[in-house]
Amino acid sequence: MEIKIYPDFQKLTNAAVEAFVALSNQAIRKRGLFTVSLSGGSTPEPFYRALGAPTNCTRVEWDHVHLFWGDERPVPPDHPDSNYRMAKDALIDPAGLPETNIHRVPAEMDVRLAAFSYEEVLRDFFKGGWPHFDLILLGMGKDGHTASLFPRSAGLNEEQRWFIANFAPKHETWRLTLTKHAINAAREIWIMVRGESKAGKLRDVLTGKEDPWQNPIQLVDPEDKNLTWWVDRDAAQKLPEKISLDNLM
Numbered sequence: 001m002e003i004k005i006y007p008d009f010q011k012l013t014n015a016a017v018e019a020f021v022a023l024s025n026q027a028i029r030k031r032g033l034f035t036v037s038l039s040g041g042s043t044p045e046p047f048y049r050a051l052g053a054p055t056n057c058t059r060v061e062w063d064h065v066h067l068f069w070g071d072e073r074p075v076p077p078d079h080p081d082s083n084y085r086m087a088k089d090a091l092i093d094p095a096g097l098p099e100t101n102i103h104r105v106p107a108e109m110d111v112r113l114a115a116f117s118y119e120e121v122l123r124d125f126f127k128g129g130w131p132h133f134d135l136i137l138l139g140m141g142k143d144g145h146t147a148s149l150f151p152r153s154a155g156l157n158e159e160q161r162w163f164i165a166n167f168a169p170k171h172e173t174w175r176l177t178l179t180k181h182a183i184n185a186a187r188e189i190w191i192m193v194r195g196e197s198k199a200g201k202l203r204d205v206l207t208g209k210e211d212p213w214q215n216p217i218q219l220v221d222p223e224d225k226n227l228t229w230w231v232d233r234d235a236a237q238k239l240p241e242k243i244s245l246d247n248l249m
């Protein structure tokens with residue numbers, strides 16, 4: 001695990017763009033394509049917009065990039081709460097990705113049917129075993145959730161499925177999400193954490209006891225061990241001084 005702490009989120013975003021460009025070029029040279037699972041929420045949006053900006057989008061061979069989603073809300077694709085819509089506005093349209101490279105969750109369907117349908121999409125694309133995304137982007141909620149794996153939710157116990165409908169007890173709503181094993185099969189995982197409201201939870205997750213039932217993000221443990229925490233200084237303010245100083249970029 002690597003922790004990268006930046007003075008502010010703009011510097012974090014700039015560094016993440018450079019890393020994304022390098023990782024995409026490496027994957028395309030090696031395998032001919034770059035598969036990415038996107039995160040929703042407000043934290044990654046500036047990163048997506050930076051990737052889609054004219055100065056950066058020409059540095060990525062988007063014709064060879066395939067975008068998927070790690071989780072989604074059960075809403076139509078044009079709904080304001082749609083993770084797909086956010087990524088479309090911030091990155092997909094500005095960068096001009098081919099339609100055939102966009103693999104969105106059919107979240108307008110019944111949640112269980114949508115989950116099965118998207119799992120079929122994933123299984124058709126990634127042949128055999130678990131899905132080996134080149135990169136999965138994740139965030140961390142103030143309650144310790146990631147993707148739509150929420151504290152004390154039934155989906156934390158899933159061992160076979162790749163993508164499920166998961167009921168979030170605290171929010172009393174259904175979500176659609178990759179499962180823990182599908183996430184951990186990725187070649188690379190990035191977790192972006194922003195803002196002082198996440199500081200206490202980040203300290204507990206990184207330095208407290210292992211309790212994935214309460215903090216599902218602790219389930220993130222990639223098989224290839226390529227896990228990077230991208231953290232701004234506000235989110236890192238409650239970490240032990242040694243961690244903060246040793247990992248300050």
